[in-house]
Amino acid sequence: MKQVSVFNVSHLSVVFGKNRQRQMAVNDVSFQIPRGKTIGLVGESGSGKSTIARAISKIGPITSGRVNYEGKSIEQFNSADKRKFRRNVQMIFQDPFESLNPRLKVGEIIAEGIDNFHLAKNKHDRFHQVEALLISVGLPVDAIDRYPHEFSGGQRQRIGIARALAIQPKFLILDEPVSALDVSIQAQIINLLKDIQKQRNLTYLFIAHDLSIVRYISDSILVMYKGRIVETGPAEEVYQHPLHQYTRSLLSAAPQADLYYERRKKFVTYDRDQFNLTGKLVEVEPDHWVLQAPAK
Numbered sequence: 001m002k003q004v005s006v007f008n009v010s011h012l013s014v015v016f017g018k019n020r021q022r023q024m025a026v027n028d029v030s031f032q033i034p035r036g037k038t039i040g041l042v043g044e045s046g047s048g049k050s051t052i053a054r055a056i057s058k059i060g061p062i063t064s065g066r067v068n069y070e071g072k073s074i075e076q077f078n079s080a081d082k083r084k085f086r087r088n089v090q091m092i093f094q095d096p097f098e099s100l101n102p103r104l105k106v107g108e109i110i111a112e113g114i115d116n117f118h119l120a121k122n123k124h125d126r127f128h129q130v131e132a133l134l135i136s137v138g139l140p141v142d143a144i145d146r147y148p149h150e151f152s153g154g155q156r157q158r159i160g161i162a163r164a165l166a167i168q169p170k171f172l173i174l175d176e177p178v179s180a181l182d183v184s185i186q187a188q189i190i191n192l193l194k195d196i197q198k199q200r201n202l203t204y205l206f207i208a209h210d211l212s213i214v215r216y217i218s219d220s221i222l223v224m225y226k227g228r229i230v231e232t233g234p235a236e237e238v239y240q241h242p243l244h245q246y247t248r249s250l251l252s253a254a255p256q257a258d259l260y261y262e263r264r265k266k267f268v269t270y271d272r273d274q275f276n277l278t279g280k281l282v283e284v285e286p287d288h289w290v291l292q293a294p295a296k
């Protein structure tokens with residue numbers, strides 16, 4: 001059966017600045033994102049990942065090339081297409097605190113999208129939707145009446161996810177959603193995102209520096225280097241047998257538990273299926289890593 005792509009990106013380039021300041025942030029990039037799948041986009045800082053995310057979500061420029069969403073060029077959207085797109089495609093960022101209005105209670109933050117898109121029949125229905133969203137992201141229902149600053153980084157990311165889900169999107173762009181979190185919290189959020197994807201049949205573009213994180217959630221991986229895709233393939237294949245020197249360097253630059261599980265099984269307490277990391281990897285002497293339990 002032919003796989004249906006939600007996004008079809010062909011020969012996308014994005015150039016910033018002019019003359020001597022001219023910089024090709026994205027250089028002739030083509031890829032597809034099939035429905036219900038997760039594409040991982042990895043690369044070091046400045047390789048062009050966020051520029052791609054911004055271009056395909058219509059918040060950043062496209063210099064040349066074509067981005068099709070559900071078979072239609074996003075540059076040729078009419079106003080109905082734009083509204084549908086704004087609802088269907090949601091972004092989640094690294095630091096949810098910056099994007100959560102500190103003056104609003106969590107319940108109000110989540111309800112904003114419900115109101116903007118008239119998704120509740122009445123106040124009662126609206127309240128129940130917010131309540132169900134909080135439960136689905138693993139937050140206590142009394143969060144409704146609390147403010148973002150009362151929550152930890154991981155919990156704030158859960159609030160950001162609940163807010164994005166409130167308008168019933170089809171596609172999430174996750175731009176470094178766990179990079180600011182501790183390793184054990186990263187695992188919880190990754191697991192949550194995986195569960196939500198299954199329950200709601202969502203499609204993801206998952207951006208990170210770290211290949212070992214991307215591997216867990218992605219079906220395929222795109223590796224970016226200086227604006228170009230230098231390697232692409234099924235997640236396990238790219239991870240286990242990286243072809244490009246740069247991809248290999250992304251692995252060694254990011255000593256995560258799974259990598260060291262492969263190399264030094266005895267040092268790491270690690271449940272492969274659950275992605276259950278139980279501590280932080282610390283290099284106690286050169287090339288000798290141990291997993292330390294988080295401080296109580």
Ligand SMILES: Nc1ncnc2c1ncn2[C@@H]1O[C@H](COP(=O)(O)OP(=O)(O)OP(=O)(O)O)[C@@H](O)[C@H]1O
Pocket residue numbers: 016017023024025043044045046047048049050051052
């Ligand atoms: N609005 C802009 N104006 C000028 N240059 C920009 C702009 N946005 C991005 N760039 C440049 O484009 C290049 C790619 O940046 P981009 O943010 O896409 O990389 P990235 O891989 O997402 O990095 P990071 O992981 O640090 O977010 C960088 O050199 C950056 O300085």
